[in-house]
Amino acid sequence: MSVSSATTEMVDPVPGAAAPHLPQQPDLVQLLTPEGERVEHPDYPLDVSAEELRGLYRDLVLVRRWDVEATALQRQGELGIWASLLGQEAAQIGAGRAMADGDMAFPTYREHGVAWTRGVDPLHVISLFRGVDNGGWDPIATGFNLYTVVIGAQCLHATGYAMGLQRDGAETATLAFLGDGATSQGEVNESFIWAASFSAPVVFFCQNNQYAISVPLERQSRVPLYQRAAGFGFPGVRVDGNDVLAVLAVTRAALTAAREGQGPTFIEAFTYRMGAHTTSDDPTRYRLASELEEWKLRDPIARVKAHLSRTGIADADFFDAVEAEADELAQRIRSGTTEMTDPPGTAMFDQVYAEQTPLVAAQQAQFEAYQASFEGSEH
Amino acid sequence: MAETLTIGKALNLGLRRALEDDAKVVLMGEDIGRLGGVFRITDGLQKDFGEDRVVDTPLAEAGILGTAVGLAMRGYRPVCEIQFDGFVFPAYNQIVTQVAKIHARSRGRLPMPIVIRIPFGGGIGAVEHHSESPEAYFAHTPGLKVVAVSNPADAYWGIQQAIASPDPIVFLEPKRRYWEKAEVDTEATPGPLFASRVVRGGDDVTVLAYGPMVKTALQAAEAAAEEGRSLEVVDLRTLSPLDLDPVFDSVRRTGRCVVVHEAPVTLGLGSEIAARVTETCFHSLEAPVLRVGGYDTPYPPSKLEEEYLPDLDRVLDAVDRAMEF
Numbered sequence: 001m002s003v004s005s006a007t008t009e010m011v012d013p014v015p016g017a018a019a020p021h022l023p024q025q026p027d028l029v030q031l032l033t034p035e036g037e038r039v040e041h042p043d044y045p046l047d048v049s050a051e052e053l054r055g056l057y058r059d060l061v062l063v064r065r066w067d068v069e070a071t072a073l074q075r076q077g078e079l080g081i082w083a084s085l086l087g088q089e090a091a092q093i094g095a096g097r098a099m100a101d102g103d104m105a106f107p108t109y110r111e112h113g114v115a116w117t118r119g120v121d122p123l124h125v126i127s128l129f130r131g132v133d134n135g136g137w138d139p140i141a142t143g144f145n146l147y148t149v150v151i152g153a154q155c156l157h158a159t160g161y162a163m164g165l166q167r168d169g170a171e172t173a174t175l176a177f178l179g180d181g182a183t184s185q186g187e188v189n190e191s192f193i194w195a196a197s198f199s200a201p202v203v204f205f206c207q208n209n210q211y212a213i214s215v216p217l218e219r220q221s222r223v224p225l226y227q228r229a230a231g232f233g234f235p236g237v238r239v240d241g242n243d244v245l246a247v248l249a250v251t252r253a254a255l256t257a258a259r260e261g262q263g264p265t266f267i268e269a270f271t272y273r274m275g276a277h278t279t280s281d282d283p284t285r286y287r288l289a290s291e292l293e294e295w296k297l298r299d300p301i302a303r304v305k306a307h308l309s310r311t312g313i314a315d316a317d318f319f320d321a322v323e324a325e326a327d328e329l330a331q332r333i334r335s336g337t338t339e340m341t342d343p344p345g346t347a348m349f350d351q352v353y354a355e356q357t358p359l360v361a362a363q364q365a366q367f368e369a370y371q372a373s374f375e376g377s378e379h
Numbered sequence: 380m381a382e383t384l385t386i387g388k389a390l391n392l393g394l395r396r397a398l399e400d401d402a403k404v405v406l407m408g409e410d411i412g413r414l415g416g417v418f419r420i421t422d423g424l425q426k427d428f429g430e431d432r433v434v435d436t437p438l439a440e441a442g443i444l445g446t447a448v449g450l451a452m453r454g455y456r457p458v459c460e461i462q463f464d465g466f467v468f469p470a471y472n473q474i475v476t477q478v479a480k481i482h483a484r485s486r487g488r489l490p491m492p493i494v495i496r497i498p499f500g501g502g503i504g505a506v507e508h509h510s511e512s513p514e515a516y517f518a519h520t521p522g523l524k525v526v527a528v529s530n531p532a533d534a535y536w537g538i539q540q541a542i543a544s545p546d547p548i549v550f551l552e553p554k555r556r557y558w559e560k561a562e563v564d565t566e567a568t569p570g571p572l573f574a575s576r577v578v579r580g581g582d583d584v585t586v587l588a589y590g591p592m593v594k595t596a597l598q599a600a601e602a603a604a605e606e607g608r609s610l611e612v613v614d615l616r617t618l619s620p621l622d623l624d625p626v627f628d629s630v631r632r633t634g635r636c637v638v639v640h641e642a643p644v645t646l647g648l649g650s651e652i653a654a655r656v657t658e659t660c661f662h663s664l665e666a667p668v669l670r671v672g673g674y675d676t677p678y679p680p681s682k683l684e685e686e687y688l689p690d691l692d693r694v695l696d697a698v699d700r701a702m703e704f
Contacts, residue, residue, distance in 0.1 A: 146489075
């Protein structure tokens with residue numbers, strides 16, 4: 001049996017990435033530093049109005065508050081599980097706000113921030129984690145597909161949908177979400193091949209949050225993830241995933257290219273999952289507290305607030321108003337969750353098929369008769 | 380208009396008609412375009428309908444099914460060819476976790492009108508993975524429908540009906556019978572897709588089969604008749620949902636039932652059918668429902684497949700056992 005290493009030192013897969021005090025990685029697109037300083041990037045000019053900046057800040061604060069409330073609701077037994085987006089707000093808001101009407105997002109199960117930007121009611125996401133349904137929103141009307149739990153399966157759906165857009169002559173694109181772990185899935189690699197071969201209008205948006213539950217990135221890849229795209233024949237870009245402006249600019253450019261017929265782009269949003277994988281997880285078993293402390297210095301919301309304050313784009317009244325709105329949202333989520341009713345048992349039979357089979361119809365009738373047999377009795 | 384067609388040609392004409400009737404129909408698969416498929420089922424279709432409607436895909440089955448899901452979400456009706464039965468498993472994840480579940484997951488907002496064509500079964504002297512009968516995996520999966528055709532008329536109409544269906548359908552084609560001929564009336568009004576059919580009347584034993592085994596069952600019935608035994612043969616046609624009412628009617632008359640398929644017997648379709656026939660016809664049965672199928676071994680090298688596959692004699696042996704019980 002081989003022993004890989006006697007040391008317990010953490011191996012940094014991307015030197016400098018996890019240490020904000022080190023010089024910035026040359027390949028990382030950044031438009032807003034962790035200190036809130038606006039910087040330019042030659043390939044990604046971004047005109048963003050004061051109102052848009054305030055709007056992005058509001059998005060970030062509200063989705064974090066939603067996330068915190070959902071975690072609390074899970075702890076109180078109101079949700080079966082919750083997959084926290086803490087730390088990934090900028091990646092999700094930036095990507096979501098880069099989308100245009102008619103674009104279609106294909107999320108994993110953690111894209112609550114993107115859901116927010118598509119106008120999905122948070123309670124329609126919460127209902128999934130409460131076990132009421134598999135997501136209560138209309139995927140086509142919102143341009144936001146239902147959550148896909150099998151890792152990476154949605155990348156092929158996004159590619160196929162993009163091939164449909166292509167056939168329809170639609171000037172829209174799809175945005176496929178995936179994580180760093182998903183890049184190891186065969187289906188994800190197949191989606192890259194399809195997208196490249198058919199020059200499909202799809203953008204692959206990978207949130208590299210450094211861990212696939214407990215397994216660090218170096219087990220998934222020997223090279224930085226964005227470099228893989230070159231092997232498939234399309235551009236790969238690494239963006240500071242904690243910088244909402246950079247994510248917005250990079251995703252917007254990639255979606256524009258896709259809509260214009262230039263084919264796919266792979267975006268690696270370099271970020272960090274500040275919380276656990278889900279409420280069932282214990283990250284202290286696989287990562288060091290010091291790492292978390294380092295990433296806190298790169299917080300996606302603090303830098304926007306610093307920028308807004310420093311430039312005078314927003315004042316204390318604005319920040320207070322956003323906080324008050326966040327509290328209201330949290331209250332609405334809390335009461336909406338606890339008031340959510342369980343679906344009727346017969347619902348499980350209703351949509352198995354578009355044309356129900358005699359077998360399922362018979363089982364439904366049998367179930368209803370069985371349930372009815374208890375009526376009036378104490379049980 | 381009646382024409383004499385092979386099963387393969389009937390499928391080709393059925394696909395052609397589906398492509399003509401609905402601009403949203405898209406054929407996808409490995410080698411189905413320029414080559415016309417390894418069995419030539421899609422011969423000539425790319426030439427006439429173009430590369431966007433008859434798509435030579437990259438060589439990855441999960442990719443075929445996964446992109447079909449996205450196309451279906453966008454309103455297309457993908458018809459996916461899996462080149463051989465044993466190659467469906469790379470796509471198994473997409474079929475079982477996505478194709479089968481998306482309609483229910485979305486509370487009916489996202490129909491999945493996808494047809495998965497699979498040439499299935501053995502008897503062609505092929506190497507490993509080219510002779511399998513994977514139907515039970517799909518029949519066990521809620522959300523999928525599974526049909527198996529046995530003759531040119533069902534091939535011609537069935538493929539069109541499957542494509543028109545709003546639900547995902549695994550469409551099993553009896554590859555060793557692709558070259559069997561029969562007359563097909565291409566102007567007739569077809570019967571329902573999800574219905575079994577009595578293909579030979581009889582009084583002594585009800586024999587159930589589907590796909591390539593229908594011919595075997597009919598041959599057995601012919602041989603049995605020479606010995607004075609009368610077998611009723613039912614072509615099941617639809618494996619999920621099963622249409623067993625005609626079977627129950629038959630078994631109530633004959634009191635005996637034999638199920639034949641190439642797939643291994645354990646937890647094959649025969650197991651479910653035996654259970655349901657027993658539940659429904661218990662008081663009419665003169666003998667337990669017997670199953671004739673492949674052995675519970677991996678499909679053997681082709682020099683052994685004649686021993687592995689049910690044939691006329693093994694069907695008759697089961698008939699004897701049912702009669703003697």
